[in-house]
Each structure stands twice: as structure tokens, then as C-alpha cells.
Amino acid sequence: MPLTRREFLKGMGAAIGGVGLSAVGYDRLIPYLNQPEDIVPGVSTWYATSCRECPAGCAMVVRNRESHVVKCEGNPLQPISHGTLCARGQAALHGLYDPDRIKRPQRKVDGKFEDASWDDALDDISTALAGQRIALITDLQTGSLDTLMRAWMTAMGGGPVVVYEPINYEPVKAVNGGVVPSFNIADSDYLIAFGCDFLETWVSPVEFAGQFEVMRRVVGGKRGRFIYVGPRVSMTAANADVRIIVPPGAASEVASALLGRASVGGVARKYDLDPRVLSDAAQGLASARAPLALPGWDIDSAQAAAAVNAGRAAGLVNTGRPHAITGISSMADMTALISDMDGGRVDALIIQGANPVYGLPESARFVDALKRVGMVVSLSSFMDETSSRADWVLPSNTPLESWGDYRPYPDVANLMQPTMGLLWNTRHTGDILIELAQRSGANLGAANFLNYLKRQWGVPAGAGQASPEWDSLLRVGGRWPGSTSSGRDATPSTGYSSSVPGGTFPLTPLTPTAGAVTTSASPGTPMASATKPPTGGGKGIRLWAYPHIYFYDGRNANRRWLQEIPEPVTRAVWGSWVEMHPDTARRIGVGMDDVVELEHAGVKLQLPVFVWRGVARDTVAVPIGQGHTDYGRYASGRGVNILRVINAEDPRVTLNAVGDRQWVTRIKGANRQYDRDIARTVALESRFKREKPIRMPLPSGYNERDFYPGHKHAGHRWAMVVDMSKCIGCHACTVACYAENNLAVVGPEGIYRRREMAWLRIDQYVDWQQESAPILFQPMLCQHCDAAPCEPVCPVFAAAHSDEGINMQIYNRCVGTRYCSNNCPYKVRRFNWFDYDWPTPLDWQLNPDVTTRSRGVMEKCTFCIQRIREAEIVAKREGRPVRDGEITPACVQTCPTGVFTFGDLMKDDSRVSQLIRHDPRAYQVLDELNTKTAVIYLKRIVERT
């Protein structure tokens, strides 16, 4: 058939059309049609805001890529976070992206929730509220939202406002004139913590960790000494020089002995302590220049701390600068409200952010009282125990989507701004309240919460009014001493930023908005399971419920990163457990992983036993935070909620073996060193002696020993120094690594099968013979060996060496022989056993700069190569070499105590080179294998070895 020109063109047209149509399948690769002006694909925008995962108030900067936030980091300008975050702060993203968030307003009809529109909801509620007796329970808020809530309550009839937190620090307030003061640990030279886990959960852990690091620096051959007195060797206690482990309620007696008011021998005998340790501590206290005692969770430890501080620590305990925690209402206020509710004197209860159903003990009878309230409205992001009992659930924005402010101290005010657009049909709590007030005919003086906020901060609030001051506040992240004179941005130097407009801004005085300081005399606290001194008879077993380092009071339990990361001392994950001393276990007749029934005042809880020497005898320790019945897929039905049983008059509980076994889900592996010299220590006096010098720069290819020639390095050779003396074991680095590098979460089953995916883990070595440091924490990540055992064994070159000294893993070349991992003496490589899932919207958190790995390939630490590249590109664009310290891998960036130093070995003056050359503590783990690691450890300094 002859082909005419016309037919040819027709055919071509059809073919071209077909080619065009074939692209329809790639629906996710469509570029912006109209690109937003402030979004450049591939370039991050950083927003300064405040972390609201706990009451500490760390300022942070949040990285937004293509309109999704992907990473939280500390705001380097703010004194509390000092540029770092803890594990919980890193996991704030998982609050925002929680797959179980409430997505739209919910109305309860016949015991079931139904979707409703905001208009219906607000109409209904405002009608129902008219002329009613309203009460408000809120979590701890300060600043504008706090002011607004109180103004709203006044406008709506002036009912009670209870600031409810399960952990209310009443004992601390009781001994400090009704306030939680600010503590200056940095300037102390003798620190005694009475059951106070200030490096984990207590008041402001990131701030205190930073201060603790300063206090522990060796200056002139000396460093601050740290004594821990408490019922359990917590992570904080593991960092002490001396641990005095006594049952709850014995802290005052120990304090008396330390102060010389009671016989050291008597106390030592009573609690089975070494009298030399006690008298040594007492002498140290007497001769200390600036001793400081920190009060713990219960009234006994608070009184002990007060006794030690009396008259001596005046400069270090500042009641004139109260922490925001002071604003938490007392248990008495809550009890009063509950009795009002129970008596039918509350018609409508608004619950904002708080979860009292979970946090209050059964004995408080809150759930029953709640049923007698006419209408319960919950303003919350999650369908937790309290929300699920409400009549209306109004989904509020998470902190990362919200305007707001938070003032941890009177002189520190963080400004919060939305870091991305709203994920769901949710609203800001402030906006909901303003809207409700408007519909009820009340006027709070602002059309929306943003205007209200601006007014509070003294900047023009009108629409279209440009305010350079507001812009500057948003850039800096708030106001605090030095915030305006720094002239810097909170944005990390490697990120995209424009500089702050020049000049300084007048510091407008803020409206004083601290929450009502209660002066309740009752020191009853939910924490204190032991307000009574121990009976000594050994009949009852005392319960010590401690806030879990990652869940605090249980609010963070649905963050799966936090479930997956091991609790630092027990290394337990994904569950609850009860810790007890081997002697106690023997008495009850149980062993590791046996299930016991813990009974108290009629409430029975079953949980598995974790036996170790870190708990006082006749005491059992249970972490707070698990046992949610409603919250989300990661928290619900997991473990037990110990908060249900505490706060009773009698601190003693009954434990019975039930004959069942349940494995305490924990990271496997031995925690002894077996003389292998892996985590090394050095005595304070002998710290200048170097056993075996490290050749610098690290030699690449010893001619006499190596079969293959050394690597050629082009321009850089990256290395890291890990100072084990600074490592407190908090795992912030691990979570930062999960967030930065898209690490998968494997769940309890994966942990059981030893398939955890952490690229950076904290190894733990326990030796109770080493009195000054029985528990050693050792961050373990890819050592980026110069003679890497993984590289030659890979049959396809998936493990390869970069010319910048990085041991690379090429995911799409990997065939999955796992030989590299077998041959890695540090076992830092991780294999993708399955295709791991990120339930939407958790997948929106994935860092677009890092490939996600598919099943069957090996992965491991890359030294955050994406950050290295970013810094190199920025430096190249600016026509300068990369500066030392400019590159911060995620772990380095977030470490609250500055354990990690990262830099270039090929520069003599870089900090890593200097440390390796001059610090006599430097050593390489398993150096006898001649792996020539690029990660150099500094030995932990201990009092005695």
C-alpha cells in the first residue's frame, strides 16, 4: 500500500499524541504550574518555633522542604536548647504527622463519633454554653494562649481554670516558696540529685544537660562532682560519680547523714550502704565551694534537697526566676474541680490538650465525675482517653502548625509560628475560643489568634501592616537575653536563609502572663508513691513510678520513634516492665521476664519483670507513659499505665507471680565488656597519660602490613571524635538520625529478631565492680574505617570508599549478600529485611535528600553525606573553602552535651585533628584489627578505675 504524505502525517500525529499520553502515569512528578515564590524545589526553608513536647520550652528551628516539614533542630540562639534537642524534641514531627490524628470535628451520637462541620460544631457548642457553668482543664500553656483562655473564661462566666499536668512538681514548689525555681547547675561544683532525673525528664533536661556538661568539664585537674541519691540507677544516676541507692522515702535520712545531722553508720546500716561512700560524700559536701541539691519527684527528696540547699546554694537556686512549670495547678485544685463535677456543679467542661483520664489515678474518680458533666468538649489533636469520652472533639492544630508563644522563664519567650500548612481540617485552639466567644456575643478584642498574639507581643496587628520587628522576631524565634543583639538568624548556616535586617529592635515589655501560682499547702503529688518513710520491716514493696525518658507523662507514647528507641539503662522498648533487685525477685519468687501482678488499692496490673541491680531492695520501679487504652496504633494496648495506681496514702504495693512469662522487649546483646577494652575509662588523676599514641594523620595503608595501597584523599578526609566523657546516654542522636536519614521502624517483633535499624546506637556496658561508673554509654556508628572490612568482601562494589574518606553504601548496587555486615566488627550495618512502611502521613516526614531503602539492601551511617554535600555546595557557591564546624551530621547537631565533633582530618587546625593529636584520651575501638577507623573515641573520665 502506497503511503501518502497525508497518511504519514496522520500517523506521526497519532504517534506523537501517544507519546504524550504515556506520561500521564507519572502523576507525582508534575512540577509546579505556578511556583510559589518562597518555595524553591530542593532548597529548605527553616522556621523558628518552640518545642512543646514537654514544659521545658526549647526553641527550635524546623526544616521545611517543598511545604513539608522534615526535621527539627534546636535553635542555636536560645539559651535553653542551645541549638540542641532531646529525643522527644526530635520526635515532635511524629506528633504532627501522627497517622491517628483527629482529622475533622467529631460529635458523639449514641456513644459513637460522627464527623461534623466546624460551623455545626461551633454553633452547637456556643448555644449549649450559653448561661452554663463552665470549667476549663488545660495542659500547661503560658503567654498569649494562657491569657486568652483566662480572658475567655472570664467572658464566659468566670468558671475555674485548672492547668493539669500528670507530673505537677508540687514537691519542688512546696520547698521553694510555691515556685519551681531556676537552677544553675553549671556553676555548681558539687551536685546532689535526690531522685531527680534532670538529664532525662525533670523540668528542663536539654538545658540541664548542657549545664551539666559545663559543670563536668575538667579545669585545672578538677571537675564538678555529682552524687545521685535515689531508688533507681536511672540514666541520670548512671552519670554520677557516686550512687546512693535507697528506697523511696529515705532521701531525707541520707541528706541528714550527708549534712552530719544523723549518724552515717546508722543510715548506712539501715539501707545497706557502704559507710565510706556516705562519709566521703559528706566530706565532699562540707568542703564544696558551691554545692547544689536538686529535688526529685517526691516530697521526701524535695525536703532532702531543701535541707542541703538551705543557706548554701542561694546563688544557684533562683526562686525569682520561676520556671513555667510553676503555673501547673495543684492536685488540690484538680480535686476541687472533680468534686464540683461529681456534684453536678459543672455544666460544661472544656478540656484543652490535657489528658486527665490517663494521668489521674483511679482513686481520683475523674472518669465517674466526667459522666456527670453535661457537655464535655475536648480540644485536642488526638483521640486519647479523654477525647474519646468527650461529647464534642474539636481537633486543634499541633504546635508545629500553630501560632503561639511559650515562656519557659520570665526572661525567655519563644515565639511559635506554623512551620507548614494544615494537614487536616483542624483549627488553632485560640481561634476556636475566639470564634466561640464571638458566637456567644463576647468580644476578646481580636479577630483571630494571630492578631491576639501580635498584640500581646506589642506589634501592629492590623492586616497589611508590615512590621520589621515581627519579622525579626520570627527569624530569631523569640525574645531572650541577647536575642536581639546577636544579629543572627536562627537558621542554620547550611540552610537557605536571607540575613536578618540590620539594627536592633527595642525590647517591648511583655504582658506578664505566668499562670496562676497556686499556693496549695498540700504537698500531695502524683509522683510520690512514698510520702511515708520506709517501715524497714520489708513486708510491703514500695513502688517507684518514674517518668519514662521518651514518654514523660505518657503524652509522647504514640510516636513510634520513641517506642523503638531503647530506654537508656534497661534498653527496653515497646512496652512496660517492672524493675526489681535480684534479692527482691528472689523473695517474690520470680525471674527475668516472669509476669507479676502488681496490686494496689484494688487495681491490678500485670507486667513482666526486669531484674537488675539498679533498683533499691524492696522497691520496684515502673516507667510511666505506656498503657494507653486510646491514643493511636503505636500506643494503644501496649504495656500498663502505672499512673492509675499511684497517689494513694499507702505507697506499698503487693506483687504476686502469676506463672506467666512475657519477654520484656529489649535490645538484645550482652552488656559486659569481657575484658575487651571497648568502652575505656581513665581516672581523673591519670587522664594525661596516653597508652598508645594514635598516628596522625591516620595512616592510609601501612606498607609493611597492608596488601593493598592506601586510599587517595581529595581535599577532605572526614572524621569524628566521640567524647564518651560527655555522653549521658540520652539517645537524642539516635532519634535525630532516624529523622534525618529515613530510618525504618521495625516494631517489637523486629527488635526481638535483632533487626533494629538504628544507624547510630548507644551501646551500654555494665560492670558493678566499677563503682565510679558502673554503666558506660558508648555511641556506636559506622566507624568509616580506612581499611574497612566491609569493602573488599562486597562482590559488587556496593560498599565502596569515597575520596573524602567516607565508607559509602550504594543502595541500588547492593544485591544483599550481607557479607559486609558479617565482616563488620562493629556491627553497624543494617539490613532491610522487609519493605518497611510509613503509614501516611508519616511518609511526609521523609527527608527528600536521602533515598529510602527497599527490601534486600544493606544500609548504614553515611556521616550524613547529604549535609556534607549541601555545605560543600554552599561553600563553592560562595567561593570559599568549607569552614571547620560548618558540617554537622544530625547526631552532632542535636547532641545536648556536645559529645560529637566532626571535621576534616586533612586540615591540621580542624578541631578533630587537634583533639586527636592533643587529647591523650583518644583511642580507636578494636584498633588491634587494623581497621583504621575515622571515628576516634575519647575515654570516659571517671573518679577511679
Add this chain to the structure above:
Amino acid sequence: MERPVGKEAFNNIDRQVLQSLGWPTLGYWAVLGLCVLLMLVGFIAYLFQYFLGMGVTGLSIPVGWATYITNFVWWVGIAHAGTLISAILYLFRVKWRNRINRVAEAMTIFAILTAGLFPLIHLGRIWVFFWLLPYPNWRHLWPNFKSPLVWDVIAVSTYLTVSTLFFYLGLIPDLATARDNTRETWRRKLYTWLALGWTGKYEQWRHYARAYLALATLVTPLVISVHSVVSWDFAMSLVRGWHTTIFAPYFVAGAIHSGLAMVITLLIPLRKSLRLDRILTPYYFEQMALLMIFTGSIIGYSYGVEAFMSWYSADKFERQFQAFRAFGSPYYSTLFWMLVVFNVLVPMTFFVKKWRQNLRYLFVAAILVNLGMWIERYVIIVASLSHDYLPSSWAIYAPRIVEILVTGFSFGFFLFLFLVCVKLLPSIPMSEMKEDALPERDRAL
């Protein structure tokens, strides 16, 4: 009784051997059916692994290799006896090999085929297995010749090629005999095609003898090299319990040990079911049992040297590892002492003449040695990985159902091939038996 000579003797041999190619018995079909079942179940289990990921196995981060690699090493070991019997014993003019070498060679080939599956099965991404092969590609990517795994690929595939050629070459005269004696058309066609026009002319015999000798010489070093290379998968790494220079001879001896045991295990039932008991007299088994005393002694010596060297090195990792393996873990230590008994002590009972001449005893002992050799590889691979350098990474491994079923697949696969083979091809080398029947002066070799 006077031995028949000449044509009559040859006809006797032909009859006895070729009758084994007759219609199979019910028992044969039953075993064949079992093999198919094992293969089917194992394959389904494997599909789970293929579609879900390696997570369905019991593997973990310290223990990245376990059952699959154990199977690989074990099957490669099995593959050694065949070539040893046909090539090395041939070069040493050991006469008793002549009646068993065909079975041993067939076993070799099928064992390598089975073994070769496991490096593929254990890959995380089997769909890109060909990246391990050196083939030209536009990315100019080559495998890493430093990696023992690439050496493995080369060594095992070479061994498979050469031993297949060797097997086939020895088969040609017998194929011709089968061709001339069969009545079934399809068989005649098959044998005609395979026999390559063999007529038994003098020229053909001369070439045949030369080629056979040449291939025997070529395959002999391969027997040594293949398992040496396999052992280097371990010895080249720095895992304690793997990293030792004794591994190559130790593995080769172990391979021959297990291979001989496997030949005994297969031949004893075979001589019954194929009615070859007049050809395969207990004499041949006794010879193999004697050889196993030798290989068993080498293995026992190796165990001793390994333990001694780890003590003598004064290396704390070595010493702790040896102590752990022998005494430290109820699970691994039990297996460890089991393998010492099975591999060393059981063969030592062959010193007793009565026992080694008892085929039933020999059969049980051979199975124990097979089991012992499997456990040996398992303990070497798994226990060493379980306790490596950092105690924080230690973990115990136990196989899970998918691994067990896939292991079952390998047995089904191997036995299936073997059973089909003995019914398809003459399993006793007739030509060599005939040569034995000839007067000394008439022998070609």
C-alpha cells in the same frame, strides 16, 4: 566357581547393569513422589521469602548467614567425593573405584547444582544476581575480584563445568552399549544422540583414554581448589572462628569426608532397589569406610589444631570464642560436641573390621557423618557470627520454617535428579567393569 571370560563375561555385565534401567518399582515412585512434594512445599516457602523479604528467615544483624550458607557449603562438600573417586583415585590406580564412580560423579553434579541454588536463595535481591557475574555492560561495572564471593562464583561454576564433562565422557561407551541393547524407541533415540556415534573402534578408545586421563588431571586440582575457595569465604573475613589459615585443608578434608558418607548413604539403598548387590559387594563399602577413617582423622586433627591455636594465640577474642562455642551456650555447645562425636568418633569405629563390613551399621554411621558435617558447618557459620567482637551485638540464631522447608527443597531436588538419573543412564560403568574382566595385558589403561 570359574569366572566367565570374554564375550560371556561382557554380556553378563551388560545384563546386570542394564536391567537396572527397567520399569521402576513402586518404592521408587513413592520416593520420587516424596521428592516432588518436598520441592513443591519448599518452593512455596521460598515464594514467601521472595515476595516478603529475607525477614521471613531467622537471620538477624549479627547472624547474616546461617542455614542457607550451611546448605551451600554442605552440598558443595558432598560434591567432592564424586570427583575424588573418579579422578584422584583413578590417577592413583585404585581399582575399587571402578564400580562406584558413575554414581559418585552423578552425585557430584547434582550436589553442585543443589549447592549453587543457595547463594542465590540467600541474596536479598535475587533478581539482580547476575551482577555477581563478570559480563560486559554499558556501565563498565565489574564484580569486585577482591571478594571471595566472586571467587566462589568462578570456582563453583568451573567445577560444575569440568565435572559435567568428566561425567559425560566416562558415560559415552556405556551409552553406546545401552543404545545397542535397548528396545524402547525413545531411549534408543536418546542414547544414540548422547553416544555421539561411539562404535568402540580402537581409535575411539585411544582418544577416549587420553581425554579421560587429561580431564582427570584437570579436575583433580579443582577438587582441592573449590572447597578451598569456599572456605575462604570464611577465612578471608575477620570473624573469629572463621579467620584461620587451616580452613582450606580442613574444609577439603571435611568435604571428602561428607562426600564419602553421602556415597555410602546413596549406594546402600540403591544396590538393593536396583538389584546390583552382585556388582556392588560389601568390599567396595569397606574401602570407602577405610578412606573415611583417614578423612575423619584429618578432621579430628583440625578440630584439635583450631582449639590449640586459639589458645596459643593468646588472643582474647579467639579464646573467648572457643570457650563459648565449646561450653558457653547450651544450644551451640550441644551441637558442637555432637559434631565432634559424629564426624570423628563415629568413623573411628570403622577400625573394627566386623562393623565396617556390616552394611546396616555403615549406613547408619554414614548418615550420622552427613548430619555431623552439616552441623559442623552450621556451628562454624552461625556460632561465629553470634559472638563477634562487640558483646552489645551478640544474638543467638535459630532457623525458621521457611529456611527448613527450603532446605527440604534441596534434598528433594537432589534426590529427584539422582533418581531420574539412575533410571535413565547406566549407573554402573560397564566399560570399566569389562576392563577389569579382561586379562591384564589387554587393558587399555
